[in-house]
Structures are given as C-alpha cells and as structure tokens.
Amino acid sequence: MIKRDIFLGVDLGGTNIVLAGVISTGEIIKRLNISTPYPALPKKVVEAIVAGVKTLTMDLSGWKIRGLGIGCAGDIDYQKGMVRFSPNLGWRNFYLTRELAKKISLPILMDNDANVAALGAYFLEGKKKIKNLVCITLGTGVGGGLIFNGRLYRGATGSAGEIGHLTLAANGLLCKCGNNGCLERYVGAVYLKKTIQQRLKTKEGKKSILLDWLKDKSVQLSLRLLSKAAEQGDKLALQIWRDVGENLGVVVAGIVNLLNPEMIVFSGGVSQAQKFFLPTLKTVLCRRAFNAPVKAAKIVITKHSQDLGVVGAALLAAE
Amino acid sequence: MIKRDIFLGVDLGGTNIVLAGVISTGEIIKRLNISTPYPALPKKVVEAIVAGVKTLTMDLSGWKIRGLGIGCAGDIDYQKGMVRFSPNLGWRNFYLTRELAKKISLPILMDNDANVAALGAYFLEGKKKIKNLVCITLGTGVGGGLIFNGRLYRGATGSAGEIGHLTLAANGLLCKCGNNGCLERYVGAVYLKKTIQQRLKTKEGKKSILLDWLKDKSVQLSLRLLSKAAEQGDKLALQIWRDVGENLGVVVAGIVNLLNPEMIVFSGGVSQAQKFFLPTLKTVLCRRAFNAPVKAAKIVITKHSQDLGVVGAALLAAE
Numbered sequence: 001m002i003k004r005d006i007f008l009g010v011d012l013g014g015t016n017i018v019l020a021g022v023i024s025t026g027e028i029i030k031r032l033n034i035s036t037p038y039p040a041l042p043k044k045v046v047e048a049i050v051a052g053v054k055t056l057t058m059d060l061s062g063w064k065i066r067g068l069g070i071g072c073a074g075d076i077d078y079q080k081g082m083v084r085f086s087p088n089l090g091w092r093n094f095y096l097t098r099e100l101a102k103k104i105s106l107p108i109l110m111d112n113d114a115n116v117a118a119l120g121a122y123f124l125e126g127k128k129k130i131k132n133l134v135c136i137t138l139g140t141g142v143g144g145g146l147i148f149n150g151r152l153y154r155g156a157t158g159s160a161g162e163i164g165h166l167t168l169a170a171n172g173l174l175c176k177c178g179n180n181g182c183l184e185r186y187v188g189a190v191y192l193k194k195t196i197q198q199r200l201k202t203k204e205g206k207k208s209i210l211l212d213w214l215k216d217k218s219v220q221l222s223l224r225l226l227s228k229a230a231e232q233g234d235k236l237a238l239q240i241w242r243d244v245g246e247n248l249g250v251v252v253a254g255i256v257n258l259l260n261p262e263m264i265v266f267s268g269g270v271s272q273a274q275k276f277f278l279p280t281l282k283t284v285l286c287r288r289a290f291n292a293p294v295k296a297a298k299i300v301i302t303k304h305s306q307d308l309g310v311v312g313a314a315l316l317a318a319e
Numbered sequence: 320m321i322k323r324d325i326f327l328g329v330d331l332g333g334t335n336i337v338l339a340g341v342i343s344t345g346e347i348i349k350r351l352n353i354s355t356p357y358p359a360l361p362k363k364v365v366e367a368i369v370a371g372v373k374t375l376t377m378d379l380s381g382w383k384i385r386g387l388g389i390g391c392a393g394d395i396d397y398q399k400g401m402v403r404f405s406p407n408l409g410w411r412n413f414y415l416t417r418e419l420a421k422k423i424s425l426p427i428l429m430d431n432d433a434n435v436a437a438l439g440a441y442f443l444e445g446k447k448k449i450k451n452l453v454c455i456t457l458g459t460g461v462g463g464g465l466i467f468n469g470r471l472y473r474g475a476t477g478s479a480g481e482i483g484h485l486t487l488a489a490n491g492l493l494c495k496c497g498n499n500g501c502l503e504r505y506v507g508a509v510y511l512k513k514t515i516q517q518r519l520k521t522k523e524g525k526k527s528i529l530l531d532w533l534k535d536k537s538v539q540l541s542l543r544l545l546s547k548a549a550e551q552g553d554k555l556a557l558q559i560w561r562d563v564g565e566n567l568g569v570v571v572a573g574i575v576n577l578l579n580p581e582m583i584v585f586s587g588g589v590s591q592a593q594k595f596f597l598p599t600l601k602t603v604l605c606r607r608a609f610n611a612p613v614k615a616a617k618i619v620i621t622k623h624s625q626d627l628g629v630v631g632a633a634l635l636a637a638e
Contacts, residue, residue, distance in 0.1 A: 132474060144577075148467050155451055155579025156615040162576040167607065169489050170569045179572065179607040250489045253498065254573075257481040258463075260474025288486065288498040296475040 003064035008056060008106070009314025010049055010070040011113075014040065014088030019052045020307075021060045022314035026123030028307060030059050040089045042099070050103045067107040067317025070096065071116030071309045078111045078158050109316045111152070113137075113309055114161055118145020119152050119319075120312030121265040124304045130262035134255055135308070136163050136248075138270035142184040146259075152319065164188060166251050186247045189223055189270055192240075196226060199236060208236040227273045241276030248277065249284025256289040256297050263298045267305040274301045322383035327375060327425070328633025329368055329389040330432070333359065333407030338371045339626075340379045341633035345442030347626060349378050359408045361418070369422045386426040386636025389415065390435030390628045397430045397477050428635045430471070432456075432628055433480055437464025438471050438638075439631030440584040443623045449581035453574055454627070455482050455567075457589035461503040465578075471638065483507060485570050505566040508542055508589055511559075515545060518555060527555040546592045560595030567596065568603025575608040575616050582617045586624040593620045 006029060011018040014036060021030040034052050037044035049070075057065060074086030081097025083089070097108040111119075118135035126133050131150050137143040144163030146153040154160055164184035165177055172181025173191075185191050199205045200214075210229050213219050229237035252264060266274070278301065286294055302308065325348060330337040333355060340349040353371055356363035368389075376384060393405030400416025402408070416427040437454035445452050450469050456462040463482030465472040473479050483503035484496055491500025492510075504510050518524045519533075529548050532538050548556035571583060585593070597620065605613055621627065 130475075146577075148472060149470075151468075153467060155612065156449075156581045157579055157611050159609060159612050160577065160579040162609065162612075165576045165609070166573045167487075167569050170487055170566070177609065247489070250486050254485045255577075257484045258465075258479065258574075258577075260476055260479040262475040290478060290481065290484070290496065292476050293474065293478050293481075 003062065005066050006060055006063040007066055007314040007317045008053060008068045009116075009310040009312070009316075010052070010068065011116075011309035011313055012036070012045070012049070012070055012072045012089075014073070017045075017048060017052065018310045019049075019056050020310045020314060021056055021063065021065070022311050024315070024318055026120070026311050026315065028311065029063070030056060031310070032056055036089075040091070042091060042094050042096075045089070046096070046099045046103075049100060053104055065106060067109070068100070068104060069116070069313040069316030070100075070108070070110040071113045071313035071316075072096070072110060073113040076110060076112040076158070078109070078115075078154060081108065081110050083110075107317060111154075111313075111316055112158075114143035114145045115152055115154065116145075116312030116316060117143070117267060117308040118147055118161070118312065119315055120304070120308030120310070121145075121267065121302060122147045122150075122312075123315055124308065124311060125265050125300050125302055126263055132259065132261040133263045133265060134163070134259060134261045135265045135267065136252075137268040138187065138189075138266060139268035140190050141188045152316075163251065163255070166254065168247055168250055183247065183251045187244050187270070192223060192244070192270075193221055196221060196240060199240065204239075205236055209234045210237065223270055223273065227276060230273075230276045238276065241273060242280045244270075244273075245277035245280025246284050249281040250288065252281065252299075253285050253288035256285065256293045260293040261297055263300060265300045265302050267302045267308050269305070271301050271305065322381060324385050325379055325382040326385055326633040326636045327372060327387045328435075328629040328631070328635075329371070329387065330435075330628035330632055331355070331364070331368070331389055331391045331408075333392070336364075336367060336371065337629045338368075338375050339629045339633060340375055340382065340384070341630050343634070343637055345439065345630050345634065347630065348382070349375060350629070351375055355408075359410070361410060361413050361415075364408070365415070365418045365422075368419060372423055384425060386428070387419070387423060388435070388632040388635030389419075389427070389429040390432045390632035390635075391415070391429060392432040395429060395431040395477070397428070397434075397473060400427065400429050402429075426636060430473075430632075430635055431477075433462035433464045434471055434473065435464075435631030435635060436462070436586060436627040437466055437480070437584075437631065438634055439623070439627030439629070440464075440586065440621060441466045441469075441631075442634055443627065443630060444584050444619050444621055445582055451578065451580040452582045452584060453482070453578060453580045454584045454586065455571075456587040457506065457508075457585055458587035459509050460507045471635075482570065482574070485573065487566055487569055502566065502570045506563050506589070511542060511563070511589075512540055515540060515559060518559065523558075524555055528553045529556065542589055542592065546595060549592075549595045557595065560592060561599045563589075563592075564596035564599025565603050568600040569607065571600065571618075572604050572607035575604065575612045579612040580616055582619060584619045584621050586621045586627055588624070590620050590624065
C-alpha cells in the first residue's frame with residue numbers, strides 16, 4: 001500500500017501547544033492540544049513537543065510523515081531555526097529546531113506565528129488558486145504575513161510583514177515601538193482597551209451601557225464586552241468599532257495600492273467583531289484606494305483563526 | 320564567431336524616446352535619443368520606434384539581439400502589451416506591442432515606467448546581488464516599483480508599487496486620486512510647488528529670498544530654484560526640504576517595516592536635492608522603523624536616473 005504524504009505542524013504558544021497532521025491541501029487529519037509546560041523551560045517544552053509528535057505519529061501510522069514545521073510567536077530566525085526572542089515563552093537565542101532534531105528524525109523548520117498564519121491562510125482561504133495574499137492578525141497586537149507569487153515572503157532579515165507598525169497618522173499616538181501613529185496603537189486589543197477607558201470618561205462615554213456593566217467589579221473590560229454593548233445599540237461602542245474600521249481601512253487602502261493582492265485575510269480574536277467594523281473598513285477602502293486593485297482584492301474574515309497557525313506551520317515543511 | 324546576447328530597450332515618453340542596446344549586466348552598449356512625434360499619433364510613434372530599432376540594430380551588428388522591451392508612463396497592461404491609458408501620449412487601449420510585432424521580429428514586452436525603472440535599479444544599483452528592492456521615483460508625481468526575490472512584482476492586476484499613494488496622514492490634504500494624505504500630495508513636484516507658493520505668503524515666507532527672485536517675471540518657481548535658495552541658507556527653503564525628508568521618512572519607515580528590503584533606490588529629478596532632504600529622511604526612518612530591517616535597508620540615491628527606464632525596459636525581455 002502506498003502511504004500518502006502528511007506534514008506535522010506545531011503551533012507553539014505561551015499557554016498551549018497545538019500539534020496537527022496536515023495534508024498538502026491544508027486539511028487537518030489529526031489534531032492534538034497540550035498545555036505549554038509552566039514555567040516554559042526550553043528543555044521541558046522540547047520534551048512536551050517530542051512527546052506530542054510521538055503520539056501524533058502513532059495516530060498517523062497510515063501516512064508517510066514528510067516533515068515538521070513550527071510556528072512560534074516572537075522574533076524568529078528562520079534560517080537558523082532559532083528563537084531570537086519570545087516574550088511569551090521568556091526565551092532568548094534558543095536553537096529550538098536543533099534541539100528537536102536530536103530526538104525527531106524529520107526535516108524541521110520554524111518561522112514566526114504571523115508568517116505561518118499567512119501560509120495557513122494561503123492554503124485554507126486562498127486554496128492555492130491565487131498568487132498574492134496579505135494576512136492580517138488582529139489580536140493583542142496586530143501582525144501580518146505576506147505571500148507573493150505563491151510563496152511566503154520574508155524580506156532581507158525575516159522581519160517582513162509588520163503591518164501593525166505601518167503608520168496611520170504621522171503625528172499620531174506614540175506606539176511602544178517608538179513610532180508615532182502605528183496601526184497597532186489604534187486597533188491592537190491592548191491599546192483599544194485603553195481607548196475605551198478614556199472615552200468612557202468623556203461626555204459621550206458617560207451615556208454608555210458599558211459604564212453600568214463595569215460597576216459590577218466581577219465584569220472586566222474586554223473587546224467581547226464592547227461587541228456586546230454594540231449589539232445592544234450602544235452609541236459609544238458602535239462608534240469605537242467604526243473607528244477600528246476607519247483605521248484599518250486607511251492601512252488596507254495603502255496595502256492595496258502598494259501590493260495589489262488578490263486576497264486580504266483577517267484572522268484573530270478582534271476580527272470576529274467584523275459585523276461592527278467591516279462595513280466602515282470597506283467604505284474607507286473604496287474611497288481611498290484605486291479602483292482596479294480594490295476590485296481585485298477579496299477581503300476575507302477567516303473562520304479558521306484557530307487553525308491557520310498549525311496548518312501553516314505544517315506546510316512550511318511542504319514549501 | 321559567437322555573438323553575445325543583447326537586449327533592446329525603449330523608454331517611451333511624451334517628449335523623447337530613448338532606445339538602447341543593453342547587456343544582461345545592465346550596461347548600455349549603444350544609445351539613441353529621438354523626439355517623440357508631435358502630435359503623438361500611434362502610427363507615427365510606431366514608425367519612429369521601428370526606425371530607431373533599425374538604426375540601433377545596424378549599430379549592433381556584432382551582437383545577437385534577443386528581445387525588445389518597452390517602458391511607458393501610464394496604465395499599462397503587461398499581459399496584453401496594451402497601453403490602457405497614457406496621459407502623456409494621449410492614448411487609450413492601444414496594443415503597442417502587437418503593432419510593433421508586425422514590423423519587428425523579436426519577442427516584445429512592455430510595462431509601465433515605474434516597473435521598468437525598478438528593474439533598471441535592480442541591475443544598476445542592486446547588481447543582482449540582492450533579492451528585494453524598492454524603487455521610488457520622485458518627479459512630477461511619486462511612483463514606485465517592487466522587486467521581490469529577484470523578480471519584478473506586479474500584483475494581481477499589474478498595479479502594484481503605487482508608493483505615491485500610500486497614506487502619510489489619514490486626515491491629510493486631499494490628493495487628486497481621491498484619498499487624503501497621500502505621500503504624492505506632499506512630495507510630488509506639482510504639489511510641492513503649490514506648497515511653496517502658499518508658504519511664501521506666510522510670515523516665515525515673507526523673509527525668503529525666493530520672493531525677491533520671483534519678482535523677476537522671467538524666473539519661474541521650480542524645485543531647482545528651491546534648492547538654489549536652500550544652497551544660500553534660505554530658512555524657508557531649507558525647512559521645506561526638511562519637510563520633504565520627514566514625509567518621505569514616514570512612508571519609507573512603513574515600507575521598511577512591511578517589506579524589509581535590502582535596498583531602497585530613489586530616482587527622478589527631485590531626488591537630486593538629496594543634500595537637503597536625505598539627512599532628515601534617515602533620522603526619521605531610524606526613529607520610526609524597527610532596528611534590524613533599518614540596518615538591512617541600504618538607501619541609495621541613484622546617479623542613473625536617466626538610464627533606469629531604458630535599461631529596465633531592455634531587461635524586461637531578459638527576465
């Protein structure tokens with residue numbers, strides 16, 4: 001019997017490690033979720049990944065495993081398979097793929113979470129029918145990954161795709177990166193929560209249902225709460241989501257004019273509030289960017305946010 | 320005797336047509352400048368190009384001519400070899416390569432001026448030793464072209480590279496494209512001249528030496544005049560050039576964060592005032608963009624502005 005090819009992906013996060021066997025279409029055949037060891041000592045994490053890979057390998061005995069790919073948040077040296085810096089794991093200059101290679105006899109590759117997500121989006125949303133795709137991850141921060149001519153684009157030093165740090169307003173608010181007016185400073189979840197708190201103190205904010213809810217000390221301010229308020233027609237909440245759409249629209253218009261991609265995929269927690277920000281984003285995009293590239297660029301809010309990382313990681317090995 | 324390969328390039332402008340024989344290193348072996356027929360009737364222009372190619376071919380009898388490439392300002396359909404719209408020539412939907420192919424038996428390709436300039440920069444400045452380059456043309460408007468992984472990147476519909484229409488300030492001045500705050504609206508020569516005129520009316524402007532010079536009706540306001548004033552220490556002129564540097568710096572920082580190129584090449588008339596804007600550009604770039612990609616990105620003001628188009632056009636055929 002001829003065994004079909006399969007690739008193993010590892011989505012390595014500070015809280016969870018997701019492993020999966022993925023075929024070349026991007027379809028997940030088998031998945032395994034484990035907790036990231038705490039504290040995340042490199043040795044313990046390596047052991048956990050090795051054990052997970054063994055479990056998965058046994059489950060995939062009918063398949064020919066061709067390689068292992070890892071996606072990791074942080075500053076990753078793709079060439080060297082090294083985690084230069086990962087705030088989530090507390091690692092610096094750790095040669096993860098080399099350590100794994102001592103115990104796993106497969107080709108092993110690693111890239112950062114935004115790049116593997118873009119690759120995942122290319123397979124799961126682009127279905128490999130398109131050539132150029134931009135993936136924008138809306139979460140705590142704002143990340144991005146670029147697919148050009150059907151391949152992951154990393155740039156000169158592997159740091160391409162920092163969409164969160166495109167400038168929205170040259171004289172805008174100071175971002176923690178040192179630049180003023182970064183997109184992330186306006187729509188990253190951490191900053192967005194600060195914005196909500198500030199606007200709750202304004203005249204407009206005093207009328208918001210959010211203030212009532214937050215009187216209950218067990219209720220925490222979150223973007224989910226913001227969406228809940230918007231759902232109930234709260235004016236402040238609706239306006240804040242529209243502002244998110246406006247700010248995303250400005251940057252997406254720039255990306256469309258500059259890169260003329262066939263598809264722009266949004267993933268991550270914040271993207272799930274699409275109902276409240278997407279109409280504004282699209283209006284702003286159409287007004288600001290050129291017609292032909294706007295028409296060519298399909299805007300997609302992925303339903304596969306949870307899978308992009310592990311699928312893209314697996315398919316690093318297939319690249 | 321074995322003949323060496325050579326490629327013919329045509330830089331087709333509203334005033335002049337530059338033709339050249341170019342070898343694969345980007346070196347020009349033979350060059351020919353002719354005037355664009357006036358009015359630029361398609362038939363007349365085709366005849367002029369055909370005649371130019373014949374002349375050049377005779378001069379290059381020792382070479383094996385492998386192809387012909389054309390660079391043309393305007394909206395160009397690369398796939399079809401069609402000029403969709405060229406304001407300079409007054410053409411719409413003209414199949415230029417098809418008409419030329421009736422009289423010239425060479426493979427013929429055509430792309431827009433910004434794309435061929437980027438390709439020219441890739442050979443003349445990048446020397447093919449790098450993989451990723453961004454070319455920014457500072458002239459009447461602001462154009463751009465992208466080289467990724469050693470190849471011209473065109474995007475989904477061939478309109479990639481519109482660097483002039485990246486947003487500098489979301490609520491900035493209205494650009495003729497309909498967007499607010501485009502880079503071109505601030506540093507394109509046409510708009511820049513308007514800015515100078517406005518600032519000459521301010522308190523600061525009243526002290527400028529430019530006002531004295533412009534009293535002479537034979538003197539026209541130009542960016543060359545602005546540089547001349549800056550040369551003499553004129554405060555307004557120096558400040559306007561610093562503003563150009565600041566505005567370019569914001570957008571270049573975004574490009575560095577997003578695309579992480581090895582090289583950014585500036586070409587075009589305005590770029591020759593580098594002495595007055597480049598220091599500010601670099602300061603702003605360093606402050607706004609991430610360290611690693613800034614270090615990796617070499618900023619070059621090309622001395623080959625006049626050649627990029629014809630060299631890139633020729634090497635379209637070599638791609």
